[in-house]
Amino acid sequence: MTEEEPRLSAQEMIERLEPAMSPWKRVRAVVALLAGAAGAVFVAALWGSEPGPLPGRTQVAFAVFVVFCLAWMGYGGWLLTRRVPLFATDRVIAAWIALAASAVTTVMVVVVAVQRGTGLGLALLVGGVFVAASAALVVRARARRAMLLRRKDELTEEGGA
Template sequence: MIDRLESSLSPGRRVRAVAALVVGLAGAVFVAALWGSEPGPLPGRTHLAFALFTVFCLTWAGYGGWLVTRRVPLFATDRVIAGWIGLVASTVTTAVLAVVAVQRGAGLGLVLVAGGLFAGVALVLVVRAHARRAALLRRKRELTGGAEE
């Protein structure tokens, strides 16, 4: 019965994990190549943006690699982690873009609306993931007589 609560990885989740790994690595390689091929000296905020995008891509690749190697039921831990990655990435990206918009003197409202939308969706996903994980762990405790994960 516990195995039915949540298997280690369904075929669909395994495909999504491999996609996160491959796309994360490809994105990191692309951003790093673009960063390295820029001619001339770049402003500090441009270096920061390239570094952040590279870190975001490597984080998704690390998440995908971690997920592919799991052989035990995760009880929605993967969803919680993915939600937090998305929330942090959208919030940091919005903050960086807002700073750039203020420095340039244009478009702050659009940046805040779009960034707020992405961050809001990510926050909803985090809350839902935590609720799903709590429900699965509660059900596991019921079935095992109170034993912890």
């Protein structure tokens, strides 16, 4: 560092690590909020407009998909209200939502495939790919968060010393 460069405080360094709400993160939050709301409305409308009584597993599937959409809507709303650095907490939450959605969907598709006696291999393969990809996102997001928190602690210690 040269004499002309201003020295940043620990708090300024922490804010540069991950600002409270970058424009890209704001766009992601709005997309999650709107997509979740639109998905919940669409699935609920489709569910409500089905003629006659639906089989139990179909009712469960509709309910689960509405819950997934509401989870993404809630995530988007939560993210938009954050005014402090999240240190990748948002990524961890999104990855866990994705993992839960892919795992539950895979289980539902596998159950239907077993009941019908067809397509079990394909259901397991495709579901396994989605579960593995979302599990990898969870691992990556947790590692990123841990790295940011370690760096924050280092900067806090340096700034306090």
